[in-house]
Amino acid sequence: MKTTCYIQVEPVWAYRDKNRLNGANVKRVTRKRPDSPIPGSVVVKLSLDIADAAFMPLQPEATVSIAVEHTEAVHVQSEPLELVA
Secondary structure, three states, X not given: OEEEEEEEEEEEEOOOOOOOEXXXXXXXXXXXXXXXXXXXXXXXXXXXXXXXXXXXOOOOOOOOOOOXXXXXXXXXXXXXXXXXX
């Protein structure tokens, strides 16, 4: 069985060194490409081909490596806030 989803992954930066990546968290999984991705996240299209037998024990598991050329960065641009006293 083949299926596709989009995962949004946010970086986890090192506590004391914001230039060092410490890991990543999956924040959202959708069936369609997100119209408004989470700012600062990376959108990854994931296509799965799962054997029917994987659904029999209901415990399928896999490890997937994703190359950078298969990701799409979400850029964030913000406007300065005007403080009102």
